Amino acid sequence: MRMFNCLALGAGLLATTFAVPAHAEDAKVAAIVKGLDNPFFQTMQKGIEEQAKADGVGVNVQAAANMGDATGQADKLTAMALQDYDCYLVNPISVSNLVQALVPVAQKKKPIVNIDSTIDAEQAKAAGFAVSTYIGTDNVAAGALAGEEMLKLVPKGSKVALVAGIVGDVGSNARIKGFKQAVEGKLDVVVMVSADWDREKALTAATDILAAHPDLAGFFAANDIMALGVERAVQTSGKDVKVIGLDGIVDALKSVAAGELTATVAQYPYVVGAMGVEACKLAAKGKELPANVPAPVLLINKDNAEASLKNFPRPGGDYPDPLREMLK
Amino acid sequence: MSLPADNAPASRQAGVHEESRPSLAALLIDPSFWADWASVVGLVGLVILFGVTSPVFLSVANMQAILLAAAILVVLSIGQTFVVATSGIDLSLAASVMLGAVILGLIHAAGLGIFAACVLAVLATSAIGLMNGLLITAGRIPDFVVTLGTLSGITGLGLILSGGEPTMVGSTFLLKLASGYLGPFGYPVWVAIAAVLVAHVALYHTRFGVHLLATGGQAESASALGIRTNRVKIAAYTISGFCAGIASILLVARIGSAEPQINTSLLLNSVAAVVLGGVSLFGGRASILGPAIGALMLTALVNGLTLLSVSAFYQPLAVGVIVVLAALIMRYQK
Incomplete structure (x- = not known):
């Protein structure tokens, strides 16, 4: 009997607590x-x-x-x-x-x-x-935004390397495609590797790439986690190589604000x-x-990284809507 | 559920109202009554609770939706019941469902027809059950370890076969299975009802059922009496695999594609439904209706909480509390 009392009480409580106004x-x-x-x-x-x-x-x-x-x-x-x-x-x-x-x-x-x-x-x-409608991020556009930023950062004809996610991943492919389209004919993409979205694999791959191409000017990684791994490799090598990531996770924003990662393209x-x-x-x-x-996808570099961090998870500035x- | 021996004849002879009233009161204060009927009491309680708080809950359409949503879990908890009745546990159940779905999808994509795909999916999951049973009995490895191993192994196999990619299954047969109605119930509900009936008969009205409960309850005495307990166990795991196969067909029909991802809530809820259904985890004591109602209760719980706009974060908590409460009540079982 006690159980029924409890249930009745619970019913009453729930009714008052959760009734949708x-x-x-x-x-x-x-x-x-x-x-x-x-x-x-x-x-x-x-x-x-x-x-x-x-x-x-x-x-x-x-x-x-x-x-x-x-x-x-x-x-x-x-x-x-x-x-x-x-x-x-x-x-x-x-x-x-x-x-x-x-x-x-x-x-x-x-x-x-x-x-x-x-x-x-x-x-x-x-x-x-x-x-009725579809609202989502365009990965190709996000990759292109990263490519345009790279064009501003390095001299024309410089060598760049691409770090992709898991082989065949649709999102990774679209981001890489966007970047390639943006830099086509203006930069020299010397190599593309897959690092499975993994920070450690990206670090190892970037170390190898830096050894093979001492005159490399920039990296584009298809997500921020890998970009942070690449950045670590660049730091260890002591060279001035630009690294751009994509996603806009908190760690990447912090890294950009601290002047380590060059830039990232943030999705929201x-x-x-x-x-x-x-x-x-x-x-x-x-x-x-x-x-x-x-x-919207927004480019985050040293200028707006602090504002982006402060507003996270909202965009740091105004965005097209x-x-x-x-x-x- | 068995009444005390001296009460039973009395209530049978005399007028129902005169004599059964004291025994009903006695029943209500007897904790073992609540233990036996935990899932029914819980389901009735939830129906009252949600019926009062959400106007949509008791609508015919929502009742049909709950039954449809519960069908997969009911079939799986029946499979789990057979294994638990032998004092085992099948942790590979949800992974088997995934593998069944992947095989179904691949064979359908290869153009061999939907019936062949369904049959082969069920055969494959039954084979996994058989393998589990053989490893546990002939290999003398604890059930927990074996099914944990197959859980991981099957997961890998599913990923390898599918390449990690979902396969679309655009079959009119499956679409009809998922969305068609016969009388008041959708086809998946009829499949679940059929599974309950067959399993109930197998458990209570066949020699196999008696042997199964004996194997779970007192394995040594059972084998002393000439019951081949190993065979019974292998059969129980094979039945569990078979149920996983049926569930995988229902799953693919419901979501329209075969995905190499394991729905862990199916595994956990199948064990929870078995516990709610009053089946002893130490074997020897089982029912089919109990776990089926337990599965229905878990589905109704999530449905009701969703209707009440309770955050998704609180829903697993509610399920957990109810399962542990049921287990506590179960301690008073005779």
């Missing part, structure tokens, strides 16, 4: 992101929640238990699809795991805002829906989440959403 809000947003065991998605969640608060939008952010929990993520979305939300913000673990769960959402004609990882358009079409999961909420607000106002919205413009 449904007043004074323009729209109610349901968001589902990948595993919160990864800081990237924690930052994204923070962006969603803070933007929702600023915009007066109600939000329920749910996440998969971990990065392997493809069905759990679908289950949670299914539960939320039954509730009366005005907009669904989804960052799927795989290109297809949320497709079935989104069918009832599409049937209710609620906008689906796809952020960060894409939903396979073919499978969505087969299931009878299309996402915080902004991706926040822009998702803006898209939902636009949809609630009945505005037409653009099919594809690029999230087409959705914000549309809301005005």
Whole structure:
């Protein structure tokens, strides 16, 4: 009997604690992101929640238990699809795991805002829906930004080396491609290695490359972790070689501020989440959403590293946001 | 669940209301009653709790969604139950599901047809179960070590076979399996119901079931009585592998692709469901309905917390508290 008392008490408590306040809000947003065991998605969640608060939008952010929990993520979305939300913000673990769960959402004609990882358009079409908009970072553009910065730093025709992630990784390939396109015909890419996103492997590879090419002027690494490894190798060699990374993690920002790493290209999961909420607000106002919205990538060098660190996980300065413009 | 011997005939003879009332009260203060019915009590409690706090929870659509979401876990916890009943444990269960899914995806991609793919996936996971059983019995290695080893081995095998890449499985058969309804329930729910029925009959109405519980409860006496306990154990692990294969088909159908990633929550929740279901981890005492309801309860818990907008961070905590509470209550089992 005591157990029933406890349950009843618990029910009462839960009812008072968690009942969603449904007043004074323009729209109610349901968001589902990948595993919160990864800081990237924690930052994204923070962006969603803070933007929702600023915009007066109600939000329920749910996440998969971990990065392997493809069905759990679908289950949670299914539960939320039954509730009366005005907009669904989804960052799927795989290109297809949320497709079935989104069918009832599409049937209710609620906008689906796809952020960060894409939903396979073919499978969505087969299931009878299309996402309202996609908001994410363009890896090619981010790589190109790094390439343009390298052009400013080293004399024309200098030798540079590239450090890629795991062989065949789509993200790594796109970043390298962007960098190559930006420096084509202006710099001499002497070598490209794969260091599996690993700091130690990048350090070893960079040491070897420096020995083989004593006149090397710069390195581009496809993520910050590897860039920090490369930077360590450059420091040990005592040479003045520029190192540019990509991601904008805290360690890299600190290193840039301290004058070690030359520069990094920062991506902002915080902004991706926040822009998702803006898209939902636009949809609630009945505005037409653009099919594809690029999230900002910003170059961080010694000039703005301190500001970026201070504002982390938000960008250090203003950034282009087409959705914000549309809301005005 | 067995009533004391002197009560049983009395309540059978006399009018139900007159005689059973004191025994019902006695039942309610008897801790072992709560231990036996922990998962049912928990499920009813959760349904009341969430029904009161979330208007959507008790809707037909949400009930159907919970059942659909629970189907995979129900099938897996049945497999785990057979192993736990022999006082073993199958840690390789979720990894087997992953390997089954990868094999299904690869064979489908190779163009051999979806039925061949499903059959081969189930055969492969059953073979893993068989191997687990052989290593444990013939190799005389503790179950924990063997299945921990296969967990890692299968993970590697899945990565090697798939090259770490997910394979899309665009099959109309699987799409229908995942989204079609027969009567009030989706097909995966019917698969789970069928698995519960078959397993229940196998456990309670066959000689194999008796041998299984005897092997788990008193292995030495069982083998003295002529039960070939090693064979029984091998069979239990093979059944567990078979269930993993069925679960992998349901999984691929549900998410539309075969991914070389292990869903660790499936493994942990299968053990949790077995504990919630009143199955003794020391073997010899099992039920099928208990773990199935335990699986349903765990799914309903996550569903309800999601509906109430409880942060994802608190959800594993809630599951953990409930499992440990159930285990505590279980101490009062007779």
